Amino acid sequence: MDTTQSGLATAPLNDQELARIDAYWRAANYLTVGQIYLLDNPLLREPLRPEHIKPRLLGHWGTSPGLSLIYAHLNRCIAARDLDMIYVTGPGHGGPAMVANTWLEGTYPELYPSVNHSEEGMRQLFRQFSFPGGIPSHVAAEVPGSIHEGGELGYALSHAYGAAFDNPDLTVACVVGDGEAETGPMAGSWFSNVFLNPVSDGTVLPILHLNGYKIANPTIFARISDEDRMSYFRGVGYEPFLVEGNDPASVHQQMAATLDACFDRIAAIRADARAKANGAPVRPRWPMIILRTPKGWTGPAEVDGVPVEGTWRAHQVPLAAVRSNPEHLALLESWMRSYRPEELFDATGKPARDLLKLHPQGQRRMSANPHANGGLLLRDLVLPDYRGYGQEVEGHGRTVGEATKVLGKWIRDVIAANPDRFRLFGPDEVESNRLGAAFETTDRQWNAEILPTDEHQAPHGRVMEALSEHLCEGWLEGYLLTGRHGLFTSYEAFIHIVDSMFNQHAKWLDSSRGIPWRQPIASLNYLLSSHVWRQDHNGFSHQDPGFIDHVMNKKADIVRVYLPPDANTLLSTMDHCLRSRQYVNVVVAGKQPALQYTSMDEAVRHCERGLGIWEWASTDDGQSPDVVLTCAGDAPTLEVLAAADLLRRALPRLRVRVVNVVDLMRLQPESEHPHGLGDRQFDTIFTADKPVLFAFHGYPTLIHRLTYRRANHDNIHVRGYKEEGTTTTPFDMVMLNDLDRYRLVMDVIDRVPGLGQNAAGLRQQMVDARHAAREHTRSHGEDLPAVAEWQWPH
Secondary structure, three states, rough: OHHHHHHEEOOOHHHHHHHHHHHHHHHHHHHHHHHHEEEEOOOOOOOOOOHHHHEOOOOOOOOHHHHOOOOOOOOHHHHOOOEEEEEOOOOOOHHHHHHHHHHHHOOHHHHOOOOOOOOHHHHHHHHEEOOOOEOOOOOOOOOOOOOOOOOOOOOHHHHHEEEEEOOOOOEEEEEEEHHHOOOHHHHHHHHHHHOOOOOOEEEEEEEEEEEEEEEOOOOOHHHOOOHHHHHHHHHHEEEEEEEOOHHHHHHHHHHHHHHHHHHHHHHHHHHHHOOOOOOOOOOOOOOOEEEOOOOOOOOEEEEOOOOOOOHHHOOOOOOOOOOHHHHHHHHHHHHHHOHHHHHHHHOOOOOHHHHHOOOOOOOOOOOOOOOOOOOOOOOOOOOHHHHOOOOOOOOOOOOOEOHHHHHHHHHHHHHHOOOOEEEEEEOOOOOOOOOOOHHHOOOOEOOOOOOOOOOEOOOOOOOOEEEOOHHHHHHHHHHHHOOEEEEEEEHHHHHHHHHHHHHHHHHHHHHHHOOOOOOOEEOOEEEOOOOOOOOOOOOOOHHHHHHHHHHOOOOOOOEEEEEEOHHHHHHHHHHHHHHEOOEEEEEEOOOOOEEEEOOHHHHHHHHHHOEEHHHHOOOOOOOOOEEEHHHOOOOHHHHHHHHHHHHHHHOOOOOOOEEEEEEEHHHHEEOOOOOEEEEHHHHHHHOOOEEEEEEEEOOHHHHHHHOOOOOHHHHHHEEEEOOOOOOOOOHOOOHOOOOOOHHHHHHHHHOOOOHHHOOOHHHHHHHHHHHHHHHHHHHHHHOOOHOOOOOOOO
16 A cells, blocks of 8 residues: 555555445435435436426535535444544535435434435435425434534534543544634634543544635635644644545545544554553644535536636535526536436435445444434433532521532532533633532543642543633533533623524424434533622623523523522522423522522422412411512512511511512413413412512513513513622612612502502601612722621511
8 A cells, every 4th residue: 555755545445445435425415416406306317307496496515515525434434443423514504415424324214214215215305405394404403413503603613522521432523614613612612622531531533624615705724824724723732634635536545544544543542541541641632634625516617607616606506597597407417417326326216235335334323323312322310319418597588608609519419429421511610600619529621731739620520611601512512412411600691602502502402302313312501600789899791691581582392590599499490400301491599698598398399389479578468468579589589588678667567478489481371381370370479460579680671571461460560680780789789770678668669559658758768778878888898787787587
């Protein structure tokens, strides 16, 4: 076998192997073009006519030939080396290529029997793509073998690394489009190799698909010098291999030789790491591939006298007027026949026997690998009984505790009990959010230099921290989609950075619910702390509770939002979330010392109900109340209880009902959400005609959205965050947003019929109390002792 000076074989494929892999690639390209264009005549048994063409041409051709080339060559390596591999495609626009390959492998017909290996099955394959009632144009959940849609660019590599964590025998081939490579999230993702442990984790093989163009512009990586490009990837820790050209035979040989070299290198890295497992961490230089081929390769070279192949014009549909322009129709037929379909499919439409010999068998097929259908591999977490970790309380609202610090001890033991299937993710905020107890049993995973002054950094750990919310989210999503569990903790204001990533994951969960062969995966769990109401040393930039609103726009089947008011309700809530499947759970909880309101038994019952009347704080004595004070969130709960105390003292005859909401979805009607309350039950708690003053953690409009169908909606008055803030004291913060106890008492006086004139003096006292509190903070830099040290008196 000939070799180059670099040691790569120049011609590792013999003539038969080269012919077979080229035929497989041509078959995938033929099927890709057919999906974009054809309604009928899939085997071209007759000349193409306009009625054979779809009325709306959708799809993306430009990236597809490269994706199929990579797929075919990876199949060769899987079969030769018995590799356990999945395929992540950043260029999600290459949906028809991925569908074509899964159909060739036979997985698609197994899961969708009507789309079988026959002429009719091929017709259905073509017809359904980007067609009403069919399948999307991206590599969506409907495509077997996929864990990444790619409709939004930037996250392929973080998903790939997330899939590799704790999967020591798995290889994740990840194709990164050169347009995607320009995104900020992708720029951070290249450093994921710092966090990969070659002993306990799997392998990621990045492949930069350098075809030169985005939708209408050249790509940066295609237009910088070869030296700069290679230096970039060496700088972020990879050993780059280049495959380039436009002659298929040459590129096939290069790709085969390069993949052989890469997998030999990977095997050597892993063997060396395992031999030195107890030594100091050594960051390996993992291989990656730069594949430089023309955009729209093997498609029309020119259309209407302008270049197409190798230009941005090949990005989507190179021939756009096939139904109405006979020249375009003739070009399409010539293009499809150039793949010689008569050699690729037999008379019945089944792939030729030689093609079926190329791909691996059974679960070794990338489209049938169970890691790409993570619910098949999902095992329940071993969860310690959270009741044993609870905050001891002496009466309601008289004990001070730190909710997330209490939770941290339970999370510590969850990590210890699940050393192969649970990780904690966060952007350098695990300690800040008071979950530092986790470091009593694990470290931060880190496979770069470790200095004597570092703490809790080790080659293997269950805590994943990088100062990129995108990276943490992507890792966690990849981890969940391949059958594991996790928790993402973040500052509330900055979780917005992953708004669009949450969108994509929620859509994936929603789509996969309707796909019978997709098994449920563990829920995506967020714990948001350092929240809007406690910004003692941060400021206006750190104040935004709007992620809740964003999440609530998604389908009720998918999302859940919880606002536990204290440590014990937080424990109960988080236990529920970690047991759940196929949801996005958002939990918002404070990390600062705060009053605790529920015993463990009370917390369990309260969380099971989702919301409830706190009789110990109410004065309605089971009768119809004059006013309902409602709270959701720890800071609003404190202010409502303090307001209830003031009212009890000043207006002892006023019947006040106090309601606390943990599960925000309980406010919706049962027709709108599975957790929703029926109208009769809602009216029993909140009344049908009395004022309801609602102190809410977030933006007030959300509560109105959730309750607008209720009979008493006109009487629901909400106080919440209204974009007023700064670096200030806790009580000044609530006063800035009119959520403080004095403002709430004033609202009661203003809203309860007949109370205004009789309580005018009390209202004036509340106005004066607000002024006094404000003046104290401005003079002393802290809240009034009577406010800061307030406890429930009974």
